[in-house]
Amino acid sequence: MNVTKKFKGLSRELIALRVAGELEDGTYVNLGIGIPTLVSDWIEGRDIVLQAELGMLNTGPLASQDEVEQDLINASCQPVTELPGSCYFSENESFAMIRGGYMDAAVLGALQVSEKGDLAGWQNPSRGLSEDIGNIGGSMDLAVGARKVIVAMMHVTNDGQAKIVKECSYPLTAQAVVDLIVTDLAVIEVTPKGLLLREVAAGLTAEDVQSVTEAKLIVSPDLTEIQL
Amino acid sequence: MNVTKKFKGLSRELIALRVAGELEDGTYVNLGIGIPTLVSDWIEGRDIVLQAELGMLNTGPLASQDEVEQDLINASCQPVTELPGSCYFSENESFAMIRGGYMDAAVLGALQVSEKGDLAGWQNPSRGLSEDIGNIGGSMDLAVGARKVIVAMMHVTNDGQAKIVKECSYPLTAQAVVDLIVTDLAVIEVTPKGLLLREVAAGLTAEDVQSVTEAKLIVSPDLTEIQL
Amino acid sequence: MDKVYPGVDEAVADVPDGASIAISGFFTAGTPVPLIQALVKQGAKDLTIICMQMGPGNEDINQLVVNKQVKKAICNYPFYRSATRGADSPAEQAVRAGELEMEVYPMGTFTEKLRAAGAGLAAFYTPTGVGTVVERGKEKRKFGDNEYLLELALKPDYAFVYAYQGDRMGNLTCHLTARNYNPEMAAAGKITIAAVENVVEPGKLDGDTIHVPGIYVQRVVKVDRPSYFPTID
Amino acid sequence: MDKVYPGVDEAVADVPDGASIAISGFFTAGTPVPLIQALVKQGAKDLTIICMQMGPGNEDINQLVVNKQVKKAICNYPFYRSATRGADSPAEQAVRAGELEMEVYPMGTFTEKLRAAGAGLAAFYTPTGVGTVVERGKEKRKFGDNEYLLELALKPDYAFVYAYQGDRMGNLTCHLTARNYNPEMAAAGKITIAAVENVVEPGKLDGDTIHVPGIYVQRVVKVDRPSYFPTID
Numbered sequence: 001m002n003v004t005k006k007f008k009g010l011s012r013e014l015i016a017l018r019v020a021g022e023l024e025d026g027t028y029v030n031l032g033i034g035i036p037t038l039v040s041d042w043i044e045g046r047d048i049v050l051q052a053e054l055g056m057l058n059t060g061p062l063a064s065q066d067e068v069e070q071d072l073i074n075a076s077c078q079p080v081t082e083l084p085g086s087c088y089f090s091e092n093e094s095f096a097m098i099r100g101g102y103m104d105a106a107v108l109g110a111l112q113v114s115e116k117g118d119l120a121g122w123q124n125p126s127r128g129l130s131e132d133i134g135n136i137g138g139s140m141d142l143a144v145g146a147r148k149v150i151v152a153m154m155h156v157t158n159d160g161q162a163k164i165v166k167e168c169s170y171p172l173t174a175q176a177v178v179d180l181i182v183t184d185l186a187v188i189e190v191t192p193k194g195l196l197l198r199e200v201a202a203g204l205t206a207e208d209v210q211s212v213t214e215a216k217l218i219v220s221p222d223l224t225e226i227q228l
Numbered sequence: 229m230n231v232t233k234k235f236k237g238l239s240r241e242l243i244a245l246r247v248a249g250e251l252e253d254g255t256y257v258n259l260g261i262g263i264p265t266l267v268s269d270w271i272e273g274r275d276i277v278l279q280a281e282l283g284m285l286n287t288g289p290l291a292s293q294d295e296v297e298q299d300l301i302n303a304s305c306q307p308v309t310e311l312p313g314s315c316y317f318s319e320n321e322s323f324a325m326i327r328g329g330y331m332d333a334a335v336l337g338a339l340q341v342s343e344k345g346d347l348a349g350w351q352n353p354s355r356g357l358s359e360d361i362g363n364i365g366g367s368m369d370l371a372v373g374a375r376k377v378i379v380a381m382m383h384v385t386n387d388g389q390a391k392i393v394k395e396c397s398y399p400l401t402a403q404a405v406v407d408l409i410v411t412d413l414a415v416i417e418v419t420p421k422g423l424l425l426r427e428v429a430a431g432l433t434a435e436d437v438q439s440v441t442e443a444k445l446i447v448s449p450d451l452t453e454i455q456l
Numbered sequence: 457m458d459k460v461y462p463g464v465d466e467a468v469a470d471v472p473d474g475a476s477i478a479i480s481g482f483f484t485a486g487t488p489v490p491l492i493q494a495l496v497k498q499g500a501k502d503l504t505i506i507c508m509q510m511g512p513g514n515e516d517i518n519q520l521v522v523n524k525q526v527k528k529a530i531c532n533y534p535f536y537r538s539a540t541r542g543a544d545s546p547a548e549q550a551v552r553a554g555e556l557e558m559e560v561y562p563m564g565t566f567t568e569k570l571r572a573a574g575a576g577l578a579a580f581y582t583p584t585g586v587g588t589v590v591e592r593g594k595e596k597r598k599f600g601d602n603e604y605l606l607e608l609a610l611k612p613d614y615a616f617v618y619a620y621q622g623d624r625m626g627n628l629t630c631h632l633t634a635r636n637y638n639p640e641m642a643a644a645g646k647i648t649i650a651a652v653e654n655v656v657e658p659g660k661l662d663g664d665t666i667h668v669p670g671i672y673v674q675r676v677v678k679v680d681r682p683s684y685f686p687t688i689d
Numbered sequence: 690m691d692k693v694y695p696g697v698d699e700a701v702a703d704v705p706d707g708a709s710i711a712i713s714g715f716f717t718a719g720t721p722v723p724l725i726q727a728l729v730k731q732g733a734k735d736l737t738i739i740c741m742q743m744g745p746g747n748e749d750i751n752q753l754v755v756n757k758q759v760k761k762a763i764c765n766y767p768f769y770r771s772a773t774r775g776a777d778s779p780a781e782q783a784v785r786a787g788e789l790e791m792e793v794y795p796m797g798t799f800t801e802k803l804r805a806a807g808a809g810l811a812a813f814y815t816p817t818g819v820g821t822v823v824e825r826g827k828e829k830r831k832f833g834d835n836e837y838l839l840e841l842a843l844k845p846d847y848a849f850v851y852a853y854q855g856d857r858m859g860n861l862t863c864h865l866t867a868r869n870y871n872p873e874m875a876a877a878g879k880i881t882i883a884a885v886e887n888v889v890e891p892g893k894l895d896g897d898t899i900h901v902p903g904i905y906v907q908r909v910v911k912v913d914r915p916s917y918f919p920t921i922d
Contacts, residue, residue: 026457028671033770047457049625049671053796054715054869057669058625070717070919071853071867077716077746077921082865084659085457085625087666090900091715091869092804095797099576099817100643102671118820127772132822133784133793137766141797141817145576175820254690256904261537275690277858277904281563282482282636285902286858298484298686299620299634305483305513305688310632312892313690313858315899318667319482319636320571323564327584327809328876330904346587355539360589361551361560365533369564369584373809403587568810578814578832580805599811599841608832631897664864665898 001162001214009155009184009201010226017042017228019107019152019182024048027104028057030142033076035152036107049085051103053138055094058086075138095138098145106146108139110153110178112168115215117178117190119143119151120170131171143174155183155212162214164188164195185209187226194218199226229390229442237383237412237429238454245270245456247335247380247410252276255332256285258370261304263380264335277313279331281366283322286314303366323366326373334374336367338381338406340396343443345406345418347371347379348398359399371402383411383440390442392416392423413437415454422446427454458624459676460655464494467649467677471495471614474527476504478570478612478641483513484686486634488618488651490679492516495616496523504528506570506612508563508637510547512536512688521546521556528557530610532566537688562590565607567640573611574643574672582607615645619668622652623659626673627666635667642672649675691857692909693888697727700882700910704728704847707760709737711803711845711874716746717919719867721851721884723912725749728849729756737761739803739845741796741870743780745769745921754779754789761790763843765799770921795823798840800873806844807876807905815840848878852901855885856892859906860899868900875905884912 010018016038023029023039025047031039040050040061050059052074059074060081068079097103112120121143123134143149156162164181181188186209187199197217200209206219238246244266251257251267253275259267268278268289278287280302287302288309296307325331340348349371351362371377384390392409409416414437415427425445428437434447461467468491471477477495481487495503496519503526510529511518520526526547535548542548550556561569562584572580581604585591595606617638619628628650630638642648650668655678694700701724704710710728714720728736729752736759743762744751753759759780768781775781783789794802795817805813814837818824828839850871852861861883863871875881883901888911 049457051671052866054718054866056663056866057671068918069865070915070917071719071865073716073718073866073919075715077718077919079919082663084657085623085627085670087627087661087663087669088863088865088868089666089669090800090872091796092800092873093669095800096571096575096643097669097671099797099815100574101576124772127775129768129781129784132825133767133791135766135768135770136793136795136823138796140795140821140823144816144819145797172821174817277690279904280633282485282633284633284896285904296685297632298682298684299486299632301483301485301633301686303482305485305686307686310896312890313856313860313903315860315894315896315902316630316632316635317899317902318567318639319563320567320640321902323567324804324808324876325902325904327564327582328807329809352539355542357535357548357551360592361534361558363533363535363537364560364562364590366563368562368588368590372583372586373564400588402584568808572813575801576816577801578816578830578835578837580813581811583809583811597811602811604811629897635897662898664862664868664900665895667897 002160007185007204007208013038014228015152015182015184018187018226019150021227022150022180023105028102030103030106032108034109036109037076039107053094055089055091056086058083095141098141101145101147103146105148105150106142107150107152108142110151111170112163112165113151113178113181114165114168115195117176118168119173119178120168121173123171125170139173143177148179149177151178151181153183155185162212165214196220197223199224201226230388235413235432235436241266242456243380243410243412246415246454247378249455250378250408251333256330258331258334258374260336262337264337265304267335281322283317283319284314286311323369326369329373329375331374333376333378334370335378335380336370338379339398340391340393341379341406341409342393342396343423345404346396347401347406348396349401351399353398367401371405376407377405379406379409381411383413390440393442424448425451427452429454459626459673460624461675461677464490464677467675468494468498471498471500473500474502475500475614476506476612478506478615478645480617480637480641481514482508482636483688484684486618486630486636486638487514488616489516489682491616491649491651496520501525502527504530506530508533510534511545518546521550526556530559532561532563534558534560567637569607569610570644571640572609574640577609579606579608612644613646615641615648617642617648617650619650619652621654621656621661622650622676623656623661624676625658626650626670626676627661628668628673629661629665630667639668642668647674648672651679652676653679653681692859692906693857694908694910697723697910700908701727701731704731704733706733707735708733708847709739709845711739711848711878713850713870713874714747715741715869716921717917719851719863719869719871720747721849722749722915724849724882724884729753734758735760737763739763741766743767744778751779754783759789763792765794765796767791767793800870802840802843803877804873805842807873810842812839812841845877846879848874848881850875850881850883852883852885854887854889854894855883855909856889856894857909858891859883859903859909860894861901861906862894862898863900872901875901881906882908885909886912886914
């Protein structure tokens with residue numbers, strides 16, 4: 001669906017802040033690349049342990065220039081720091097714990113999310129590669145393994161395509177795994193009955209959000225402004 | 229087969245010595261319970277690394293009374309010592325390396341060995357347990373995983389039953405895995421054509437050995453006395 | 457995250473009747489004896505015990521059997537080596553009397569079933585057991601030139617594990633051959649309870665030397681270092 | 690056992706044309722760069738490279754492609770994130786031109802296939818990839834309420850791994866997140882070559898802290914600590 005209307009909503013940083021509000025203390029969380037990475041800025045000091053998929057628990061903030069240790073990076077190849085209680089393990093062990101259901105939540109970016117909670121996030125066909133080739137990375141394991149999958153993304157693409165769709169047209173990351181979608185315009189829960197619009201950005205109506213959403217939204221009777 | 233003749237051959241210690249002569253320098257070896265354990269006495273100082281299946285490489289000699297560390301035991305629950313280059317890992321990793329083909333040799337005891345190299349060693353039906361219940365332990369993994377399986381045992385049972393048989397009547401440990409059988413009376417190689425009698429104990433003839441062996445033996449043209 | 461419980465009794469208090477419990481330890485080494493003793497005291501019944509052995513090197517396991525708390529045992533080396541000693545073994549006698557169900561797996565298959573459960577895998581194909589009683593009732597399949605058995609993941613409700621050191625977040629380090637089943641059982645258990653000799657603050661352990669990442673451990677309880685002479689004779 | 694080789698050239702000298710080689714490293718971390726450089730120099734052709742990526746964070750891998758030594762790549766995150774940068778990437782362009790075969794697996798499946806090979810397992814069932822292009826041509830099977838894909842073990846002829854410290858017997862310890870693929874690739878390789886920053890005598894390492902037991906390593910070669918700023922941008 002090509003979207004003509006454009007609305008101003010949350011910044012990427014505030015999307016991340018809204019996601020941080022969904023994370024519970026005492027949990028283990030994996031943050032994907034992009035907006036999800038920004039979530040870490042909002043949970044510093046909280047009792048949340050971040051996992052880095054290359055083999056680390058309790059990943060600390062990004063390293064400053066003079067803290068850089070080349071053997072200590074996150075999944076985006078950024079130098080990071082450790083925290084008290086950090087521990088290291090192999091990539092294989094890391095994915096054992098991901099598939100094994102030990103991630104209380106994974107926050108992932110997405111290219112498309114369907115009304116059934118299907119997630120498409122690893123390959124944009126516009127790059128022109130064969131549809132079985134691309135950077136799958138850890139996304140499929142995380143999408144399948146995490147107890148709660150939160151998608152953090154912009155509501156529409158830069159060129160005005162809806163990203164919340166009836167059926168994903170891009171190669172899937174996983175089927176029926178998304179629990180919550182947090183965008184610049186809305187907070188939407190994936191329920192057995194469909195997509196439940198729970199929160200909208202300040203100044204927007206449910207109709208505004210629906211107008212840039214291909215999938216049909218069920219408007220919550222308790223619809224509120226996005227809770228930051 | 230009930231065996232009436234009895235011959236005097238090697239002691240348990242000398243069976244172990246003969247087995248030690250089969251092991252090559254620069255190899256990794258697992259020694260089972262019983263006579264196989266005695267092999268360790270004959271390879272001290274040689275460039276052979278012993279694996280303990282509960283999760284240790286380069287197991288040293290048994291601990292003396294004042295060296296006992298309760299967290300450092302072998303698979304028979306005997307306190308052992310470490311050597312330079314010893315390392316520890318989980319039971320799971322230990323069996324990964326066993327099944328993965330990293331044991332150059334395993335020396336195992338046996339209740340019966342068949343002419344096809346089938347090994348029966350984990351359950352003696354005389355104990356009266358159901359035939360799917362008993363102490364399998366690590367025997368099946370070792371028999372299947374080791375590159376070379378050497379059986380070290382007495383040639384006949386205490387009550388005069390042949391142990392080298394046409395077909396094993398006891399529950400199998402593994403099929404067609406035994407490469408070499410070293411007993412008090414003989415050294416026998418399992419070949420595609422059958423059991424090749426290569427060495428006999430001093431004072432014995434091939435016929436003597438055949439008379440206490442149910443399976444048909446092929447006598448090597450190079451038959452010698454057991455090489456110690 | 458502070459996962460430390462005040463004592464073993466509190467740590468095992470919620471084990472319900474009918475629970476499955478993996479208990480670590482290779483004979484005497486790395487066995488969470490104080491947790492087993494607490495379970496005897498707590499009294500939960502109809503348990504499925506997943507443990508290398510049922511008695512040898514661990515008399516406290518016997519006590520669970522004597523107490524009639526165990527419905528089923530899943531093991532790899534359940535019995536005393538000596539048949540004579542077996543005649544006095546509660547587990548062996550309970551099996552003979554039909555009062556204790558038992559499944560026995562090869563040691564590598566046993567631990568790999570637990571590892572698969574912790575790693576979110578449903579099943580795997582292993583070459584071990586082909587052509588033996590172990591293959592009964594299992595799918596046998598050829599890959600390349602060899603045959604393999606399909607073995608299913610085994611996920612226990614609880615895992616009782618043991619560590620030499622651990623921090624309050626549940627990161628554990630084991631000592632020498634006392635490591636054995638501990639890492640994979642810790643990962644497999646839905647609720648993993650670690651009996652730890654030395655409990656320290658987060659940051660005191662070197663993150664490169666952790667054998668059990670804290671994410672696998674839900675409860676930590678300090679115990680005294682047990683003292684025994686390793687033997688199964 | 691002394692597994693130390695005089696240098697990287699000697700360590701990779703026997704790699705034949707057509708060999709499959711697992712190369713460790715997560716982008717820049719834990720990558721055995723000197724071994725890759727030696728392989729470029731050695732010139733073996735028609736190689737199958739099993740590696741997280743084909744270029745990002747590791748320009749030396751690019752050199753193997755430029756050199757036309759690679760027939761096939763098995764990866765999980767092969768390309769630069771940026772399509773623009775991809776347009777200049779030798780591997781991406783070789784794939785587009787049909788000059789480089791490529792298989793891509795989810796990261797967990799990728800490493801588990803190597804782990805299965807090292808552990809003597811033929812195959813395993815994983816939930817990852819169900820309902821995606823990853824399931825194409827694979828057996829899908831239900832266990833309990835969920836579906837799983839059958840994935841086969843992947844055994845490379847060689848593994849190139851990297852360690853911070855190692856002894857002459859091949860026992861290795863890794864540092865922080867540079868551990869990543871190293872342990873499982875080391876176990877999977879028929880011949881495993883370890884590039885080691887600090888080579889010490891047996892007995893100098895604490896046996897409780899070894900990440901790669903020496904049995905998995907056939908060759909050890911001392912290398913200088915590489916120096917780079919971690920980035921894939």
